Amino acid sequence: MENEKQLEQFEAKINADSKIEPKDWMPEDYRKHLIRQISQHAHSEIIGMQPEGNWITRSPSLRAKLILLAKIQDEAGHGLYLYSSCETLGISREELIEQLHTGKAKYSTIFNYPVLTWADVGAIGWLVDGAAIVNQISLQRTSYGPYSRAMVRICKEESFHQRQGYEIMGKLAKGTAEQKEMAQDAINRLWWPTLMMFGPHDADSAHTGKAMKWKIKRETNDELRQRFIDKTVQQAEIIGLTVPDPELKWNAEKNKYDHGKIDWEEFKRVVNGDGPCNKKRMDNHLKAHNEGAWVREAATAYAAKQVKEEVVG
Amino acid sequence: MSNVKDSQWPLWEVFVQASPGIPHKHVGSVHAPDKQMAMQNARDLYTRRSEGISIWVVPAEAIVASNPDDSDMLFEPSNDKVYRHPTFYVMPEGSKNI
Numbered sequence: 001m002e003n004e005k006q007l008e009q010f011e012a013k014i015n016a017d018s019k020i021e022p023k024d025w026m027p028e029d030y031r032k033h034l035i036r037q038i039s040q041h042a043h044s045e046i047i048g049m050q051p052e053g054n055w056i057t058r059s060p061s062l063r064a065k066l067i068l069l070a071k072i073q074d075e076a077g078h079g080l081y082l083y084s085s086c087e088t089l090g091i092s093r094e095e096l097i098e099q100l101h102t103g104k105a106k107y108s109t110i111f112n113y114p115v116l117t118w119a120d121v122g123a124i125g126w127l128v129d130g131a132a133i134v135n136q137i138s139l140q141r142t143s144y145g146p147y148s149r150a151m152v153r154i155c156k157e158e159s160f161h162q163r164q165g166y167e168i169m170g171k172l173a174k175g176t177a178e179q180k181e182m183a184q185d186a187i188n189r190l191w192w193p194t195l196m197m198f199g200p201h202d203a204d205s206a207h208t209g210k211a212m213k214w215k216i217k218r219e220t221n222d223e224l225r226q227r228f229i230d231k232t233v234q235q236a237e238i239i240g241l242t243v244p245d246p247e248l249k250w251n252a253e254k255n256k257y258d259h260g261k262i263d264w265e266e267f268k269r270v271v272n273g274d275g276p277c278n279k280k281r282m283d284n285h286l287k288a289h290n291e292g293a294w295v296r297e298a299a300t301a302y303a304a305k306q307v308k309e310e311v312v313g
Numbered sequence: 314m315s316n317v318k319d320s321q322w323p324l325w326e327v328f329v330q331a332s333p334g335i336p337h338k339h340v341g342s343v344h345a346p347d348k349q350m351a352m353q354n355a356r357d358l359y360t361r362r363s364e365g366i367s368i369w370v371v372p373a374e375a376i377v378a379s380n381p382d383d384s385d386m387l388f389e390p391s392n393d394k395v396y397r398h399p400t401f402y403v404m405p406e407g408s409k410n411i
Contacts, residue, residue: 024381077358084324084342093321093344150341157362293319296346300320303347 014215019145022088030214033207034144035089036105037216042082043100043107047281049075051115052124060118067164068121074161078154085146101286109267110193112275119172119179119186125165127187127194127232133158134228135198143215170239180240187236188244195259196267198225204264229257324373325351327358329365337369345370 006025013020020026049072056072059065083093099105110128115121136158140151172183199221202208211217229248236243247260269275322344328337340359345351351370360368379387395401404411 021381023378073361077361080343080358081341087324087342094319097319097321153341296320296322299346299350300322303350306347 014143017143017215019148020143021145027214029210030216031089033211033214033216034147035086035091036207037211038082038086038089038147039091039096039099039105040107042079042086042096043105044111045075045079045082047107047111047285048128049079050281050284051111051113051277052121054115055118055121058118064168071125071161071164074157078157081150081153085144085150088146097289101282101289103273106271108197109270109275110190110197111281112270112278113190113193114276116189117182117186119169119182120190122165122168122172122183123186123190125161125163126169126235127165127190128197129158129161129165130232131194131197131228133162134224134231138219138224139217141215141218147216166235166239169241173239173241183239184241187241191244192262192266193270195225195229195262196264196270198222198228200264200267226256229259233257322346325355325370326373326376327355328369328371329355329359330367331365333366337367340364342373343370 007027010020010024010026010030013024020030052068052072052075056065056068059068083096086096087093096105100107115124133155136151136155140148140155142148142151169183169186172179174180199205202220202222205221208217208220212220233243233248245260247258249258250256251258270278273279323346324342325345326342327340329340330337343351343354343358345354348370352368355368355370359365391397
């Protein structure tokens with residue numbers, strides 16, 4: 001059968017660590033998995049602009065404001081790189097946005113938590129972007145060419161995000177007792193939701209098997225989560241903050257940290273729409289989308305008029 | 314809330330030249346209603362960190378791409394023409410600068 005031969009060639013390419021490009025034959029499941037994963041990734045970048053956007057006008061200095069603006073602009077850029085790479089799989093931008101609005105496509109649960117203080121802005125850069133970097137570095141080696149290239153671009157830009165967040169946390173931790181408390185409070189609230197960003201444990205993850213086999217993902221959720229924990233605990237210690245996990249303990253034998261249990265019930269609740277800010281994030285996105293409709297229409301009309309004038313003129 | 318008629322504008326492919334003397338390289342794509350906005354969007358999206366000195370934007374539908382299924386037909390004929398490579402030729406022992 002033609003399909004079997006094609007599948008064989010496809011898997012041979014994957015096994016040889018070659019890349020799959022948009023016009024290459026690929027199994028429907030591979031395409032579907034990629035669309036689901038890349039679009040979720042893209043939506044996360046775009047929705048992720050909201051929690052930070054709330055702080056632009058309340059930045060504590062002009063320096064902080066310029067940095068925050070640049071960071072949020074980067075997040076928009078990352079969303080666009082990812083949408084473009086997803087579109088090479090044969091789905092349109094319109095459909096992608098529609099899927100976000102109908103809830104068919106998800107975005108990272110972390111962005112459904114509120115950003116209550118300036119320390120939260122720091123914690124997002126340090127922890128949330130830090131977790132994203134661990135994931136994205138691994139995804140640079142994904143088997144799908146356009147996704148891999150988007151990841152390479154994103155990784156180049158992302159490290160500034162993490163550093164600026166860590167700088168904010170370090171400054172607060174060295175400040176007044178109140179400021180330090182604010183920093184500690186931020187990590188207390190955001191630590192566990194950050195660990196959830198890596199997704200369910202491998203044993204409970206419905207999508208891990210094929211994603212690993214086809215090298216869409218190169219490392220499992222648990223492996224990536226562990227790497228993030230091992231890196232971050234030391235960074236917290238240096239600036240005098242505590243990771244809010246009483247069971248966290250260095251395991252010399254395994255050369256890694258053992259950590260406490262993650263509350264997967266909370267994760268499920270937030271994924272399914274019952275987080276503190278789910279409704280607000282989606283309402284905002286819909287509002288911006290609908291209020292921008294006339295701009296998209298006007299620009300399209302203007303472009304058509306220009307073409308007409310070129311032809312006549 | 315129907316977005317059936319919504320348009321996110323046509324797709325353009327973006328090529329950036331990083332410094333003088335080297336070729337433009339494909340970096341990704343943007344959506345835009347016309348040439349001018351395609352250029353502006355490409356500038357905003359792909360050169361935020363001094364990545365380039367020149368940009369080309371091309372309507373994606375104007376690009377003709379080869380089909381992977383035709384690869385054998387297209388590229389096989391060059392595989393048996395080793396005489397197109399300088400290493401094919403045997404130079405006399407001791408000859409220099411050739």
